[in-house]
Amino acid sequence: MATGRRRVLARIGWTIATVLILILAFGAYVNRQQISDRITAAGFDAPPAITALADRLNLTDAGSIVFFATQPTLESSQHFNDQCSRVDHVDGGHVLGCFSDGNIHLFEVTDERLDGIVEVTAAHELLHAVHARMGESERQEFDRRLEREYEVLAQNDPALEARMQVYEGLSRSGFANELHSVLGTEVAELPDWLEEHYARWFEDRSQIVGLFNDYHGLFVALQQEADALTAELEAIRADVEQRNAAYSAAVDAFNADAREFKRRNENFEFSSNVDEFNRIMNDLEQRRVALDAELAAIQAEVAKFDEKRARLEEIGQTSADLDQQIDSGLAPPGDRAEE
Numbered sequence: 001m002a003t004g005r006r007r008v009l010a011r012i013g014w015t016i017a018t019v020l021i022l023i024l025a026f027g028a029y030v031n032r033q034q035i036s037d038r039i040t041a042a043g044f045d046a047p048p049a050i051t052a053l054a055d056r057l058n059l060t061d062a063g064s065i066v067f068f069a070t071q072p073t074l075e076s077s078q079h080f081n082d083q084c085s086r087v088d089h090v091d092g093g094h095v096l097g098c099f100s101d102g103n104i105h106l107f108e109v110t111d112e113r114l115d116g117i118v119e120v121t122a123a124h125e126l127l128h129a130v131h132a133r134m135g136e137s138e139r140q141e142f143d144r145r146l147e148r149e150y151e152v153l154a155q156n157d158p159a160l161e162a163r164m165q166v167y168e169g170l171s172r173s174g175f176a177n178e179l180h181s182v183l184g185t186e187v188a189e190l191p192d193w194l195e196e197h198y199a200r201w202f203e204d205r206s207q208i209v210g211l212f213n214d215y216h217g218l219f220v221a222l223q224q225e226a227d228a229l230t231a232e233l234e235a236i237r238a239d240v241e242q243r244n245a246a247y248s249a250a251v252d253a254f255n256a257d258a259r260e261f262k263r264r265n266e267n268f269e270f271s272s273n274v275d276e277f278n279r280i281m282n283d284l285e286q287r288r289v290a291l292d293a294e295l296a297a298i299q300a301e302v303a304k305f306d307e308k309r310a311r312l313e314e315i316g317q318t319s320a321d322l323d324q325q326i327d328s329g330l331a332p333p334g335d336r337a338e339e
Contacts (some may be wrong), residue, residue, distance in 0.1 A: 033133050041068035048072050053106075056119050057208065063126065063201035070124065070129050070253035071101070078333045094326045097121040099128035111325040113218060116211030120185050123208045127181040130201060136208075141177035149191060150179055161189060186212050222319050228313045236305045243298050245290070254287050 042066070046054070050072050059067060069191045073083065083105040084098035096117065097106045109117050134142060154161040163186070183190060184198045188209050198205050235324045261280050264270065270277035324330060 004339045014146055017163075030272075037065050037069035037133075040071070041065045044068045044071050047074070048071075049108075053119060053122055057123055058125075058203040060199075060201055060203055066129050066201070067104070067122075067126050067131065068198075070102060070126070072104040072106060074106050074108050074118070075123040076110075077310065077331050078330055080105055080107045080331060094323075095328055096326060099125045099127045099132070102129075102132075104129065107326075107331070109326055111322070113322065114215045114325060117215045120208055120212045120215075123185045123202070124181040127184045127198075128177060131177050131180050139173075143180075145174060145193075146176050146183075147172075149194065152184075153183075153187070153190075157187075173196065183210065186216075188213075219319075219322070220323075221313050225314045226312060226319070227313070229308050231307060233308055233312065236301055238309070240298060240301050240305065243294070243301070247294050247298060250287075250291060250294070254284070254291060257287075258284055 034254060044327075046068060053072075053074070055069055056068070057063070061313055073080075075083065081095070083103075084095055087095070087098040087100050096109070097104065099105075104122065106122055131139065150160075150164070155162070159184075163182060164179060167175050170178065184196065184202075185203065185208050188206065190198075195205070202208060242255065261284060265277070268324070270339055
């Protein structure tokens with residue numbers, strides 16, 4: 001009897017152990033990505049520049065694990081372009097980062113005027129890594145919900161709609177993937193469910209959006225000033241051309257009247273009419289003074305035009321310089337940047 005009881009207990013114990021093993025195995029399978037990320041992140045010897053970048057992103061523990069699991073690189077040479085060569089850059093703009101083959105690659109921008117651009121790019125690429133780690137069914141449901149939210153947001157935010165137009169050539173899933181990264185790094189006010197989602201990865205998402213607004217605002221301000229100056233220059237040009245034409249006609253008329261007055265005076269036509277002589281003389285003098293004043297005013301407008309044109313050229317040079325700073329295609333050949 002005791003032996004049979006022991007056999008039953010043994011079978012129960014083996015059954016329980018087997019169930020526990022299966023549960024643990026299932027849990028390991030379900031969480032295999034998280035386990036892999038933890039192992040990869042723990043084994044990644046992050047360079048100081050990458051560690052400083054992660055610190056400034058103010059990531060949560062989960063965000064840090066995913067970020068370091070992608071083994072991010074920071075490049076300042078053509079090596080960056082080699083790393084991102086297989087990525088489809090549909091926006092036709094400069095490439096500052098990519099998430100390729102499970103790794104994040106970032107282009108190093110050191111210009112202080114563009115402070116924050118590397119961090120925002122890193123956050124953008126991190127969210128691509130997060131999106132890639134979703135299960136298929138989870139990602140499909142998330143993307144559908146994200147697309148519905150975008151339709152609402154775009155109605156009240158033309159700038160967001162214009163921003164996303166560069167991704168219209170992507171597949172539906174590709175568009176949702178980019179939307180996920182753009183909303184998380186560039187849009188300040190989002191619905192609670194999205195804020196909760198991003199809060200899993202960032203301690204303070206508003207800090208990242210603030211960095212984006214700072215450097216993006218520089219480009220916007222330059223463009224707005226350039227547009228305003230262009231409009232002013234066109235207005236000044238049209239005004240000066242019109243006034244020049246009127247001034248030339250007035251000068252021709254004045255010279256003709258002055259010659260006629262001189263001829264009449266030389267013919268002694270005013271010898272018996274001094275008042276008429278004085279009247280014409282005064283009229284010509286007033287017209288001369290008015291013409292001199294108009295010429296000075298036109299010259300002042302021309303000077304203003306030249307000043308504004310110089311400022312527009314300065315803005316153009318600044319824009320070109322900033323554009324060059326973020327053009328990875330201009331990076332020199334060589335190995336990775338010093339880390």
